[in-house]
Amino acid sequence: MRIGYGFDSHAFKPGVPLIIGGLPIDYPEGLAGHSDGxxxxxxxxxxxxGAVSAGDIGTFFPPSDPRWKGAASDIFLRTALEEVATAGYRIVNIDTVLVLAKPKIVPIAGDMRARVAELLGVSPRDVGIKAKTPEGLNQDGVAVAHATVLLEEIKTPEGKLAIAVEDDVDAAVKNLVDGIEVHDTRALGRKPAFDTDDLT
Structure with a gap:
């Protein structure tokens, strides 16, 4: 088993769409960020x-790179899922906390939970989304998110590691997130350095 923790924050900005958890939200301000925020x-x-010691989002998608201006954040998420699959793990569950004054998340938490689960390829029952207000923190113009994920090693019926085949990472990701075991038992190893040109 492996645990990963993630944190992010963005300031609200007028004139941009608000997207949280892959879900467009009707609100007069969005979140400033190099991607969709x-x-x-x-x-x-x-x-x-972090759970598979693969660096962070800036390692793969530097904010200085103009290619990621306005990019949909599910691109970043798919890359992380590839890293998890390549390392031979799958998601057990994920828990998150959003800290923001507005908009209210509780009325849309169910839809957001379903959308995040869809993007991760897991059941909504394996995704937790909680919302808190930033009382006493003086950050009413900011949205903050915390996330914790639990991963488990994928094993074949023989008890050996199930390793994603580098030549077919997309298929491996789909297999792992769908709970289907991969039966390539070659030695565990990281794939070559990620090439962001693959996504353009």
């Missing part, structure tokens, strides 16, 4: 990468 998906991405 999805504070929740950014925290989850860092939690997943």
């Amino acid at each position: 999805d504070v929740l998906l950014h925290a989850i991405t860092d939690a997943l990468l």
